[in-house]
Amino acid sequence: MRIVKCELKKIFKNRVIFIALAVFLLLNIINIYRNYNIHNGVDDCVVTGQLYLREQLDGELTEDKRALIYQQAEKVSGLLYNKKYANQTAPENDFITGYAFWDSQLWNTYRDYIDKAQSFNENIEQKSAEALKKAEYYSGKNEFYEAENKLYYNTYSGRKITGIYDTNGLPDYFRYSLSSVLSVIMLLLGVVPIFSSECECDMDTVLLTSKNGRRKTAFAKIISALIYSFAIELVFSICDFLSFMCFARLDGLGQSLYAVQGFGMCSADITVWQFCLILFAMRTIGMSVICLVFLLLSKLFRRSVAPFVTGACLFFSLMLIKTFFTDTSGEIINIFNPISLLVSFNYFCDFTAVNLFGTPVFSYVIVGSVGVVIVFILCVLIFSMPLKMQLRFPKLTFRRSVRL
């Protein structure tokens, strides 16, 4: 434990880490403020009205609420046919926002929520029933299709949206990925020097001739790199969440994820809160994979510049693979791509099951599990790599030649 503390101290002794962290957090907050602020391009009166309606209406959908929303939507929309309100220039106290037009927009939004919820409830039952029929059809003909349709039925049957929430900000929050890029840069800065800097300052031989400087230190370095990676992910996740809460005014965190726009066919029956935690866990696994890849590069090179450049190029390549390899074979490749874990919301948007030895398994389960396995493999690989690698394989490791 003392060695892990020392290794963490070594990482955080680097002032660049703190400067970069401060700059990146600021950049992240500014980006969220500029692009996801609820006030962006909207009059204050509209925002005030929106927040007021949220307070009044968000929650379980009751008959009273339904009646009120339909009634108000119809009433205010009807007013817009009146010339007075169609060209209204001064606010009036009769309206929540002060203006008939904006009130009609707000009430219609809530009416849409109700309509969508109703249509979802009807469609999902229909689709579930179809899946059950298909499962019966494939019974004895194709085991995988049968199992896949049964899974579909089990996943979606009985789903019902019973509440209404203003969920517009949530998809943006789930899809937000700038902080992941910034976290990876932080990993490059913190993790790349872990092994290579020991060679740079001639401490590698001192470590190798010390009682705890060999395997114990290698193990401590792996643990400290993972702790650092987790800490960075946690800081950026908290920053994202608080910034979105503050600027985008996220709402409806307690409702089912399938009630959020774009997540109607979500394959996991979880609440938004739980989904936030799962996304965090997936990102943490992804970051751990990237962190360990950087650590491996750090182990292979004797100077920090080389693993830094290689690491940055590798990350860029992985991003390109994730973006452009979208066909079936590309999807298989991307199961092993840690970037998939950083943007894992995609795997929750739809019903995507992978054929695993004849059993349908949700792709997010596969991607998460593969990530954990890769983390474990990389840990074992780095730990079991020869301590004196540069002396045994001077050409392979790009380190300076042995002094004779």
Added chain:
Amino acid sequence: MSTLELKSISKSYGKKQVLDNLNCTFEKGVYGLLGPNGAGKTTLISIIVNILNADSGEVLFGGKLVKVLGSDYYDDIGYLPQYPHFYSNYTAQEFLEYIAVIKGLSKKKAKQKIDELFEFVNLQNDKKKKVGAYSGGMRQRLGIAQALINNPEILILDEPTAGLDPKERIRFRNLISRISEDKTVILATHIVTDVESIARDVILINKGRIICNDTPENLIESINGKVWSFEIPHNEIEDSLSQFIVSNVQYSGDGFLIKTVGEKPCKSAQNVPATLEEVYLCYVSESGGEI
């Protein structure tokens, strides 16, 4: 006090034989490991400290194979590498605290030992300074402190005085002398004056072989009668330099006064007392090394 024995150590990189059947025993005192650049000193040290495997041969400490001793061996080893930079953003105090952790010292013991060592290497007033702000000499003294923190029986110093000014070099030599009271100190260098006055034994190594191993006095004695001094005119200096093993050239009004090692170069040459530097030149040239 356990002895360190090297038995038939050989090592090669590809076709190049770096160490060839080396045998040696180290007991208490300073051992000067002398040899030209590329002689195999660092490879030998790497094998002694068990960071490099020999192709054949054994390293024994206290009669036991160091491979068998495993990490326990490192309890008795202190090592100062060539040109250490250490962690420039650490203070000397933080650095030694870290070394204490990786050497397995308890917190209490480490604190006490660190205070002692700062005093011993005369850095007690600079322990809060960043290592990056240390001069070369201060860094080498800090290096000695880190090597001594676990109170090892064997201290191995690889080119410890390279780049130091004369004052720091003398200071460093005195430090080593004090340490050698109850330890084996192996000092690898190609600077002869580093070991001349403090070494109990000098081991001359060239092309991977030990070409002589004896006390400085005996080595000097062994070439007495082989060191010559004579004067030559200005125009003969180039010829003399290529013809003889020249240990010193001194300008005199009429020409140059030169010192050579080997057979009597000319009738006018006079026999003069030898130094360890001439011993080095004599043996290295005899073993086919480049001077």
